[in-house]
Amino acid sequence: MAPIDPHSFTDSSDPPTSHIALTLYLDFPSSTINATALFTLHTPHTGPFSLDTRGLTIHSVHTPQTQTQAPIPFTLSPPHPISGSHLTLTLSNHTSFLITYTTSPSSSALQWLLPPQTFAKSHPFVYTQCQAIHARSVFPCQDTPAVRIRYSALLNIPSHLSAVMAARHVDRRPPRNDDVATALWCSQGRVVEEFLMDQPVPPYLFAFAVGGLGNREVGPRTRVYAEDVPEVLDSAAAEFAGTEEMIREGERLFGPYEWERFDLLVLPPSFPYGGMENPRMVFLTPTVVKGDATGAQVVAHELAHSWTGNLITNKTNEHFWLNEGFTTYAERRIVEAVQGEQRATLNIGIGWRGLNEDVERFKDNLEFTKLKNNQEGIDPDDVYSQVPYEKGFQFLWRIERQVGRPAFDEFLKKYIDTFKFKSIDTETFIDFLKANIPDIENQIDLVLWTEGTGIPPDAYEPDSSSYKMIVSLANEFINGRMPREDEVADWQGQEWELYLDNLPKSIEASQIIALDSRYKLSESKDYEVKVSFLQRAISCGCKDYYNEVEKTLKGVGRMKYLRPLYTALVKGSGKEDDKVFAKRLFSEARECYHPIAQGVVEAIFAKHL
Numbered sequence: 283m284a285p286i287d288p289h290s291f292t293d294s295s296d297p298p299t300s301h302i303a304l305t306l307y308l309d310f311p312s313s314t315i316n317a318t319a320l321f322t323l324h325t326p327h328t329g330p331f332s333l334d335t336r337g338l339t340i341h342s343v344h345t346p347q348t349q350t351q352a353p354i355p356f357t358l359s360p361p362h363p364i365s366g367s368h369l370t371l372t373l374s375n376h377t378s379f380l381i382t383y384t385t386s387p388s389s390s391a392l393q394w395l396l397p398p399q400t401f402a403k404s405h406p407f408v409y410t411q412c413q414a415i416h417a418r419s420v421f422p423c424q425d426t427p428a429v430r431i432r433y434s435a436l437l438n439i440p441s442h443l444s445a446v447m448a449a450r451h452v453d454r455r456p457p458r459n460d461d462v463a464t465a466l467w468c469s470q471g472r473v474v475e476e477f478l479m480d481q482p483v484p485p486y487l488f489a490f491a492v493g494g495l496g497n498r499e500v501g502p503r504t505r506v507y508a509e510d511v512p513e514v515l516d517s518a519a520a521e522f523a524g525t526e527e528m529i530r531e532g533e534r535l536f537g538p539y540e541w542e543r544f545d546l547l548v549l550p551p552s553f554p555y556g557g558m559e560n561p562r563m564v565f566l567t568p569t570v571v572k573g574d575a576t577g578a579q580v581v582a583h584e585l586a587h588s589w590t591g592n593l594i595t596n597k598t599n600e601h602f603w604l605n606e607g608f609t610t611y612a613e614r615r616i617v618e619a620v621q622g623e624q625r626a627t628l629n630i631g632i633g634w635r636g637l638n639e640d641v642e643r644f645k646d647n648l649e650f651t652k653l654k655n656n657q658e659g660i661d662p663d664d665v666y667s668q669v670p671y672e673k674g675f676q677f678l679w680r681i682e683r684q685v686g687r688p689a690f691d692e693f694l695k696k697y698i699d700t701f702k703f704k705s706i707d708t709e710t711f712i713d714f715l716k717a718n719i720p721d722i723e724n725q726i727d728l729v730l731w732t733e734g735t736g737i738p739p740d741a742y743e744p745d746s747s748s749y750k751m752i753v754s755l756a757n758e759f760i761n762g763r764m765p766r767e768d769e770v771a772d773w774q775g776q777e778w779e780l781y782l783d784n785l786p787k788s789i790e791a792s793q794i795i796a797l798d799s800r801y802k803l804s805e806s807k808d809y810e811v812k813v814s815f816l817q818r819a820i821s822c823g824c825k826d827y828y829n830e831v832e833k834t835l836k837g838v839g840r841m842k843y844l845r846p847l848y849t850a851l852v853k854g855s856g857k858e859d860d861k862v863f864a865k866r867l868f869s870e871a872r873e874c875y876h877p878i879a880q881g882v883v884e885a886i887f888a889k890h891l
Contacts (some may be wrong), residue, residue, distance in 0.1 A: 286582045287426035288658045290414045291332045291368040297325040299424055304435040305462045308492060310406045311395040313387040318380055318462060319421050320346055325378045334418035334425035336366030337386030343371055346380040354379055364661045366418050370653045381422055391416035393552060393876045400493065400550050401509045401568075405443060407493035409549055409565070411558060411878060413663040414599050417485035428597045428705050430482035436461055439492050441473040446507055446547055448560035449479035449487040449589035456651030481540070481561070482703055484595050489560035491547055501526035507563075507628050508548040511747060514568070518548045521571045521578060524620065528582055531619045536589040536612060537695050540702065544585060552839035554879040556580045559609075567840045569809040575776055577810075579617055579629065586612035589698050595705040603653040604711060607674015614675070627746045628677075628776045631753070634743050635783045637672035641736055644669070649737035653677065653709040663878055664885055666841075676741045677731045681715070683742070693718055708732055717829055752777055756784035775808035782814040804830050813843045820850040820860070828863065835867050839875040841882050848883050852890040 285365035286294050301487035305321040343354040344526065354376070357369040371379065385392065388649040395407040410420060418425040437445045438457055457468045477490075496510030504526060506518045506769040525544065533539050541561045557580045564584040590608035606686050610633065618626035644650045650665045653673055658666070682690040697714060712732065716723055730738055755765045770777070782803070794815075798804050803815040804827050816834060819827040835847055851864035867885055875883070 286428050288656075288660075289365060289428040289599060289662060290302070290424065291365065292424040292426050292429060293330075293332045294491055295430055296331050296424070297327050298429045299324045299431050300324045302421065302423065302431055302433045304421055304433060305465055305467075307438045307462075307464075307558070308408065308440075310394065310408070310440065311409075313392075315385040315392075315420070316464075316466065317384070317421065318382050319379045319423075320378065321375070322378050324502065326375045327373045328375050328684050329373065329830070331371045331373045331376075332424075333369040333422040334366055334415075335369045335383075335422045336361070336416070336419040336714045337389055338367070338369075338419070338422060339384045339386070340369060340422070341382040341384065343379055343381050345376070352378075352504070364659070383422065385420060387476035388877065389419040389878045390418075390881075391419045391866070395493075395550055395552065398601060399552065399874055401511045401514050402494055405494035405509075407491070407509070407550055409491035409493075409553070410477075410487050410489050411554060411565075413486040414602075414666075415486070416878070417488050420488065423485045424558055425485050427486060427595045428469045429704060430484055430595070430703065432482055433479050433488070434831050435477045435490070437475045437490060437492065438467055438472055439475060439478070441471050442494070444490050444495045445475040445477075445490060445492045446484075446495060446545070446563055447475075447477040447491075448487060449477040450542070452476040462769065473736055473795050479561075483561060483592065484705065487592060488565065489558065489565060491549065491565070495547075496658060498864050500692060501529075503529065503543050505543075505545045505547065505888065508568075513570075514548065514809070516658050517571050517573065518546070518568075521573070521575055522546055524575065524578055525585075526843040527586055528578070528616050528620055531616050531875075532585055532589065532612070535691065535694070536586075537698050539588060540593060541588055544588070546581065551837060552874050552876055552879075554839055554841045554876040554882075556840060556842060557584040559584045559591055561588065567838070569840055569843075572775060572808050574774055579613070579621075579625075582616045582620070583609060583613040584611075586616060593703065594698060594701045597705045597707045598657075599705045600657050601654055602662075602697065603670035603677075604706065604708065607653070608676060610671045610675040611678040618655075623774070624746065624748050627744045627749050628752075628780055631744045631749045631780050632776065632783065633668065633672040633675065635780070636668040636702060637676070637737065640667040640669050640672075651735045653732045663881060673737065673741075676737075678802075679742060680726060680731070680738075680740055681719070683750070684722070685719055689719070703790070743884065749780070752780050753784050756781050757786065759793065759797075760786040760789060762793065766802060767800075771832055775811050778803065778806070779810045779814055782818060785818060787821070788820070791819075791822050791826075794819050794822055794824050795826060798827075806832035809834075809838065809840070809843060813847060817846045817850050820847070823857070832867055836871045836874065841879050844875070844879055844883055845886065848886050849890070852886060865891075 301322040305318045307316040343356045352513050355372040358371045361367045378480050385546045391412050397403050400407050420486045455474055457474050494510050495507050496515050497505045498515050499505050499621045500519050500523055508514045508518055545563050548568050553567045556567055570580045589604040596602050596604040614626045641651050649655050681762045732849050806812045816831050851860045
């Protein structure tokens with residue numbers, strides 16, 4: 283037949299996987315996992331059956347019955363640079379099979395950290411990041427969001443460590459002979475952590491972390507986990523103390539919370555994203571712990587994914603806006619209810635600026651300024667941007683303005699209830715929209731919004747006094763006018779971020795130095811502010827701050843910070859010594875970045891060096 287996803291070998295004629303039972307032996311010295319995966323299919327299948335893999339060594343495939351473990355023929359294709367290797371099994375009326383395999387030390391989903399790369403400096407650490415197409419580097423699977431799976435997992439780990447997973451924790455116990463028949467599995471000094479995910483999820487939401495973990499209770503269904511360092515745990519618990527209020531607000535807006543728990547894991551600094559919405563166990567960068575509770579906005583976004591993304595999922599990455607545009611809209615509704623309309627408006631303003639910057643970034647390839655786009659032959663990590671988030675938000679905000687908030691709220695609840703635990707595409711959403719909001723296609727150009735390039739003319743820049751005042755102050759900077767201290771007395775990180783993002787491009791190094799002398803922005807504990815300031819310092823050739831640039835690029839691995847700083851060094855200034863500086867920093871910091879982040883920086887260098 284044909285692939286169902288441009289990023290997967292999954293064939294349309296193959297039955298979907300219904301359940302995978304994983305046994306994972308985590309070997310820290312070799313940075314590998316020795317594993318088995320027991321597959322159960324929805325229906326029996328005869329003939330070729332396709333799975334996605336990347337960097338996996340397949341040892342055997344056979345029937346799972348203990349007494350009659352008949353081998354199943356298989357082939358593994360040479361690796362494709364984007365999709366990995368195509369594992370083809372030859373099945374004969376099979377509904378289940380067992381694969382024995384080993385992961386690669388260079389798995390694109392796994393980052394193995396040595397003790398010095400962690401907060402505590404005393405234990406190793408490993409974590410996964412499977413979005414968009416990296417689950418295949420942890421276990422063979424139909425690695426497309428079009429296929430939702432249930433799974434169980436046994437993680438065999440050193441007994442002085444503990445594990446968390448985006449699944450229900452069942453037990454922590456000694457290894458047993460019936461877990462898996464290997465002497466390695468039952469070796470001394472090991473423990474088994476058992477987990478169960480009995481709700482169907484796309485493979486990219488598979489997630490675990492193992493290390494020296496502690497936790498703090500912050501609500502009736504929320505614990506904050508982090509390395510067992512009191513100051514890290516206490517700071518995170520204080521930052522996210524309002525999580526339960528956000529969950530209740532999400533339920534009021536979007537319907538029941540279906541995942542039982544909403545726990546949070548603050549990872550070491552190398553985590554490449556602000557947050558990852560893994561159900562039951564959201565992963566977070568430590569940079570969102572800012573000390574003023576504003577980091578909770580990232581939590582609001584990941585919480586909103588509990589309805590839009592995790593509950594309803596884009597069928598392929600070409601419809602990614604269905605995950606992120608909806609979630610950005612939902613996040614801002616939660617923030618507005620919990621932190622106030624002004625805070626939500628500033629959030630929209632920062633997003634508006636980011637949307638314009640990324641539309642400019644793709645000016646030579648406008649395909650990726652569309653909500654629904656063609657990603658055949660494209661690595662989704664290479665085209666990750668604010669477009670699906672912010673243009674998707676603008677589209678939904680435009681519908682809300684057209685029909686009114688009460689009607690749109692009713693529509694959203696019906697949409698979520700109709701498609702929960704399903705994966706859909708843009709056409710499905712548009713059909714549902716037109717069926718439930720009659721004549722909407724004659725009021726809004728739905729084709730222009732979903733298939734058109736750039737920003738539609740009926741998109742909407744925020745229109746509030748606080749937003750306009752900050753943008754106006756930024757525009758005055760070119761004339762040497764810095765904001766007065768009384769004008770910024772109540773500013774938090776968001777206000778400063780919005781101000782810096784709107785500064786004119788043609789400013790002098792002396793002006794940047796004067797601004798920092800007054801407000802110490804280069805020393806900000808808020809990385810959104812610090813990185814925005816450093817980006818502008820690089821752009822105007824101000825070398826005074828390159829020590830801070832180096833410290834930042836070596837201290838965090840979040841791609842939101844790596845991408846603009848490395849790009850400014852190799853592209854914006856155009857100076858050869860800046861390029862040499864960037865290459866040296868990357869060579870020294872590379873091993874502290876997650877493999878996904880390494881690839882992003884390498885792509886920047888490939889394009890501009």
